[in-house]
Amino acid sequence: MRIFHRYLGFFLAGIMAMYALSGIVLIFRNTDFLKQEKLVEEKLAPNMAIDELGRAVHNRNLKITKKEGDVFYFSNGEYNNATGMATYTSKELPFVLNKMTKVHKATTNSPLFWLNIFFGVSLLFFVVSAFFMFLPKSDTFKKGLYYTLGGIVLTLLLLFV
Numbered sequence: 001m002r003i004f005h006r007y008l009g010f011f012l013a014g015i016m017a018m019y020a021l022s023g024i025v026l027i028f029r030n031t032d033f034l035k036q037e038k039l040v041e042e043k044l045a046p047n048m049a050i051d052e053l054g055r056a057v058h059n060r061n062l063k064i065t066k067k068e069g070d071v072f073y074f075s076n077g078e079y080n081n082a083t084g085m086a087t088y089t090s091k092e093l094p095f096v097l098n099k100m101t102k103v104h105k106a107t108t109n110s111p112l113f114w115l116n117i118f119f120g121v122s123l124l125f126f127v128v129s130a131f132f133m134f135l136p137k138s139d140t141f142k143k144g145l146y147y148t149l150g151g152i153v154l155t156l157l158l159l160f161v
Helices: 002-011 013-027 050-056 095-104 113-130 139-160
Strands: 036-043 064-068 071-074 077-080 085-092
Touching (some): 002 013, 013 095, 013 113
Antiparallel strands (some): 036 085, 077 085
């Protein structure tokens, strides 16, 4: 068990670091932390409804602030209702961090979801195999159970408080 635990740990060191970093970055996803502004010009369908326009420009809470002729202005850009031309700024993470967070948030629609399943199963293996690293009668194992109990209590506090 120790050998599997050791070499799987070495093998997954890179992906564990990636998930750790992307998890930290995802905590700040509703802020502009580390994000860079990017000017986007794209041709959309003309005469779009406000909710459709919001989805197209990735702004769920889109509100039109001003209208001049066929041009609708919103907080981060404008949309020409007659031509469908939209110009707006979007804020995105740098390329590598953006890729990392997409892997972290993969769903069954993503070709990488098998990687997430493999990684999750590997983490469960680490949890279980940790209990087979020491003999149950040893002091290290008994102390480990106290740390396990503390970790379970902390997890329950985080979930329910």
